[in-house]
Amino acid sequence: DTGVSQDPRHKITKRGQNVTFRCDPISEHNRLYWYRQTLGQGPEFLTYFQNEAQLEKSRLLSDRFSAERPKGSFSTLEIQRTEQGDSAMYLCASSKEVGVEQYFGPGTRLTVT
Amino acid sequence: AQSVTQLDSQVPVFEEAPVELRCNYSSSVSVYLFWYVQYPNQGLQLLLKYLSGSTLVESINGFEAEFNKSQTSFHLRKPSVHISDTAEYFCAVSTGFQKLVFGTGTRLLVSP
Numbered sequence: 001d002t003g004v005s006q007d008p009r010h011k012i013t014k015r016g017q018n019v020t021f022r023c024d025p026i027s028e029h030n031r032l033y034w035y036r037q038t039l040g041q042g043p044e045f046l047t048y049f050q051n052e053a054q055l056e057k058s059r060l061l062s063d064r065f066s067a068e069r070p071k072g073s074f075s076t077l078e079i080q081r082t083e084q085g086d087s088a089m090y091l092c093a094s095s096k097e098v099g100v101e102q103y104f105g106p107g108t109r110l111t112v113t
Numbered sequence: 114a115q116s117v118t119q120l121d122s123q124v125p126v127f128e129e130a131p132v133e134l135r136c137n138y139s140s141s142v143s144v145y146l147f148w149y150v151q152y153p154n155q156g157l158q159l160l161l162k163y164l165s166g167s168t169l170v171e172s173i174n175g176f177e178a179e180f181n182k183s184q185t186s187f188h189l190r191k192p193s194v195h196i197s198d199t200a201e202y203f204c205a206v207s208t209g210f211q212k213l214v215f216g217t218g219t220r221l222l223v224s225p
Binding site: 041042050056100102104106 | 154156203210214218
């Protein structure tokens, strides 16, 4: 299996701009997760999908954040009207239907100036 | 709700010395436990996991962790560390197919 891939790896944007990140899970993994990691902290859960259904969203996921997984394969995470507090590493993970282990991608580092 | 505590933010150790990274969790239901390792500017790699069965689990690179239900702990140990083990280590807990809850991480610094 190829691993989880994320694009872009780095994104620098100005406050107020919209950004979109993409995650491609390991093939045949039907669960996909998004986490956010700020400096010196562990990853914090944002949301997760089983196939195309978004089953849980954290309260960290404000109205400016939206995630989709339209065909149950890749997923996108969009942040509208970015704020400096959105600067973080955004991590994607996937898991098998009958597995509890999650496998992480390399992350997208967002810097909002 | 689950929570994970990693009391040591940084653990300095000399090469070839033993090390223990501590992890305690809180949960009202049965949990699965994980250790992940993160190298600079990289994502997280699964190091080892406890799902059920033997309470002592081992990784391929010499790390081991023991699930202690009475102490609600899952400490990570290695009898002899290498320079290449320098990284951030995260303990995590889940109750099934849902989210992982992570600790704040422990930075292991191995010096010659």
